[in-house]
Amino acid sequence: LHHAKAAGRDTHRFFAEAMNAEAVAHLSTRSGLRRALERGEFLVHYQPQVSLETGAVVGAEALVRWNHPDEGMIPPGAFIPIAEDSGLIVPIGAWVLAEACRQAAAWQARGLPLSVAVNLSALQLQRADLVRTVTGALADSGLDPLLLELELTESMLIQNTELVMDNLRRIKAMGVQVSIDDFGTGYSNLSYIGRLAVDKLKIDRSFVADLTGSHDSARITTAVIQMAHGLNLNVVAEGVEDAETLEALRRMGCDVAQGYFLGRPGPAEAVERAARQASPFKVGA
Numbered sequence: 001l002h003h004a005k006a007a008g009r010d011t012h013r014f015f016a017e018a019m020n021a022e023a024v025a026h027l028s029t030r031s032g033l034r035r036a037l038e039r040g041e042f043l044v045h046y047q048p049q050v051s052l053e054t055g056a057v058v059g060a061e062a063l064v065r066w067n068h069p070d071e072g073m074i075p076p077g078a079f080i081p082i083a084e085d086s087g088l089i090v091p092i093g094a095w096v097l098a099e100a101c102r103q104a105a106a107w108q109a110r111g112l113p114l115s116v117a118v119n120l121s122a123l124q125l126q127r128a129d130l131v132r133t134v135t136g137a138l139a140d141s142g143l144d145p146l147l148l149e150l151e152l153t154e155s156m157l158i159q160n161t162e163l164v165m166d167n168l169r170r171i172k173a174m175g176v177q178v179s180i181d182d183f184g185t186g187y188s189n190l191s192y193i194g195r196l197a198v199d200k201l202k203i204d205r206s207f208v209a210d211l212t213g214s215h216d217s218a219r220i221t222t223a224v225i226q227m228a229h230g231l232n233l234n235v236v237a238e239g240v241e242d243a244e245t246l247e248a249l250r251r252m253g254c255d256v257a258q259g260y261f262l263g264r265p266g267p268a269e270a271v272e273r274a275a276r277q278a279s280p281f282k283v284g285a
């Protein structure tokens, strides 16, 4: 089994030790983030998603980072909340979307039809120009809409305003996939699943993390997978950190897995290298 060797290269792991929260708060002001966007200091890392049926890399999640000239790699948790409060998540999110589409189109052009999953913020979903932004990113990159996936969270669907519903309907109509991120941690009213024609559930890392150690987590995960399949949805497990968990998920019938065991978020080239191998992760062998 090929264990991801990228662990040591993940600079952002050391972030918590290396940098104090005050410094980030100071940098992550509206003007600081705007300057970062103008100066091209944001970058996108990609984390592979692996089929539990074949062991092949089938896609990647796009995760934004701020490569600060003095402070180094700043993880999204340190600046996304501030970007959301200040509204700057809208241009930052649009940039991530365009960049991720461009990358996936490049993979597609080189014979690797990998899907790319992009996280959306509530503010983006509530905007009248979201459809235009998505259409633009697809048109500029030439990416097949079927290879783009947008990740929403349950809490974003509480405000099921006409605008949000309309945005999602129009995005779905283009062929873009929609998934529910961190599933199981938020709003537990499941009515949106049918109403919105969601394609995929991503089981939150908190359940996956102690799947092999907790009967409750194992039962919840099994139930979520069965429910999802009953509704014709695919299931992605987040936060797979060891072989045992991977095997348990495979036995449970989970479709796709993502996590440090399969590859940390990193440069696009690392995903491409893994995807070039027919079956980089032997599952169920």
Ligand code: C2E
Pocket (backbone or CB within 6 Å): 047, 062, 063, 064, 075, 076, 077, 080, 089, 093, 096, 119, 120, 121, 151, 181, 182, 205, 238, 239, 240, 241, 258, 259, 260, 261, 265
């Ligand atoms: P998320 O969308 O749930 O992304 C998964 C997070 O879990 C990522 O953290 C990823 O590095 C981490 N992760 C993946 N596998 C494992 C594992 O095996 N173990 C552990 N402990 N963690 C794992 P990251 O990159 O720090 O992103 C954190 C959150 O920031 C994301 O959670 C997402 O909510 C948000 N985010 C990232 N990029 C964007 C973006 O472009 N736009 C928006 N709106 N939010 C973003």
Ligand code: MG
Pocket (backbone or CB within 6 Å): 061, 119, 151, 181
């Ligand atoms: Mg996500």
Ligand code: MG
Pocket (backbone or CB within 6 Å): 181, 182, 202, 204, 238
């Ligand atoms: Mg998640």
Ligand code: MG
Pocket (backbone or CB within 6 Å): 181, 182
């Ligand atoms: Mg999350």
